[in-house]
Amino acid sequence: MGLKNSQYQAIMREYEQKQLRSRDTLARHYAEVYTRSPEFQSLDESISILSVQYGKRLLNGDDLAVESLKSELAILRKQKDELLQSCGFPSDYLEPSYECSQCRDTGYIDNQKCRCFKAAASRLLYEQSNLKDILKTENFNSFSMKYYSDNYIDPKSGRSSLSVMKDALAVCKDFIRTFDQEHKNLFLYGSVGVGKTFLSNCIAKELMDAGFSVIYYSAPALFNMFAQSTFHKDDTDAQNIRHYAFDCDLLIIDDLGTEFTNSFIASQLFTCVNERLLNKKSTVISTNLSLDSLADLYTERSFSRITSNYIMLKLIGDDIRIKKKLMNREEV
Numbered sequence: 001m002g003l004k005n006s007q008y009q010a011i012m013r014e015y016e017q018k019q020l021r022s023r024d025t026l027a028r029h030y031a032e033v034y035t036r037s038p039e040f041q042s043l044d045e046s047i048s049i050l051s052v053q054y055g056k057r058l059l060n061g062d063d064l065a066v067e068s069l070k071s072e073l074a075i076l077r078k079q080k081d082e083l084l085q086s087c088g089f090p091s092d093y094l095e096p097s098y099e100c101s102q103c104r105d106t107g108y109i110d111n112q113k114c115r116c117f118k119a120a121a122s123r124l125l126y127e128q129s130n131l132k133d134i135l136k137t138e139n140f141n142s143f144s145m146k147y148y149s150d151n152y153i154d155p156k157s158g159r160s161s162l163s164v165m166k167d168a169l170a171v172c173k174d175f176i177r178t179f180d181q182e183h184k185n186l187f188l189y190g191s192v193g194v195g196k197t198f199l200s201n202c203i204a205k206e207l208m209d210a211g212f213s214v215i216y217y218s219a220p221a222l223f224n225m226f227a228q229s230t231f232h233k234d235d236t237d238a239q240n241i242r243h244y245a246f247d248c249d250l251l252i253i254d255d256l257g258t259e260f261t262n263s264f265i266a267s268q269l270f271t272c273v274n275e276r277l278l279n280k281k282s283t284v285i286s287t288n289l290s291l292d293s294l295a296d297l298y299t300e301r302s303f304s305r306i307t308s309n310y311i312m313l314k315l316i317g318d319d320i321r322i323k324k325k326l327m328n329r330e331e332v
């Protein structure tokens with residue numbers, strides 16, 4: 001999942017509409033003020049005339065005249081502010097209003113995409129994916145501890161699946177709570193059906209609702225995209241998608257190890273993990289692999305980067321999908 005040219009243009013059209021709405025609102029405000037106070041309009045016209053004179057004198061190097069004009073402009077602007085408030089208007093009534101004050105509804109700050117743009121891209125991508133419906137049901141409100149038991153004990157740690165999940169849940173919620181202040185990464189591993197993807201989806205929904213850009217990929221889809229962008233340099237859609245995978249606030253890589261693994265895949269995983277670490281962009285990875293298998297499949301470099309920079313959460317327990325089926329049968 002990533003942003004294509006057509007999707008990029010759709011977002012930019014939204015920004016154009018925001019700017020038009022802002023200009024229309026400002027024009028209505030000016031018309032309202034001019035109707036209520038013709039004197040205010042006269043002051044505006046005087047300021048316009050003086051500003052032109054100021055510009056001409058500035059170009060001609062007439063410093064004394066420039067200082068005099070600056071003083072006159074300051075007096076007229078002060079009169080405008082006082083008149084505006086005496087008519088009952090807020091002091092910022094004739095200031096442009098923006099939905100995003102950071103980029104002023106342009107989507108960019110110093111040629112870099114604003115957070116609001118990234119969030120808009122994330123929302124658009126989720127709208128056009130099957131995850132939109134999934135996140136309606138897989139979120140913290142629907143998360144249940146009833147599928148984790150005190151009786152399921154991990155022989156290595158001696159801890160129950162219920163205890164492990166309580167701790168994991170606390171870590172995930174802290175990850176969300178501090179997301180904007182601390183750079184953290186999560187690695188969720190364990191056997192099939194213990195809730196790794198569910199937890200990833202819970203995190204995705206919370207951060208998207210908070211306005212962060214979140215991109216989800218299954219591991220096979222992610223590496224297919226990397227291959228397309230690597231071997232087809234003229235594919236602008238693939239290049240854009242790669243950019244968003246590296247640049248989004250949170251990248252979720254689900255089911256690592258289900259893809260066909262080779263040296264290219266291993267190198268791409270390292271590049272992705274390493275680049276996001278260097279740029280302080282958070283990543284959540286889930287896998288059914290053991291840590292030994294991770295090192296064997298993806299090289300020691302990737303293994304080292306992940307184990308030293310990610311919070312490692314091993315989830316244990318019975319396959320929840322099977323438990324749900326059994327519970328449904330019992331209820332019937």
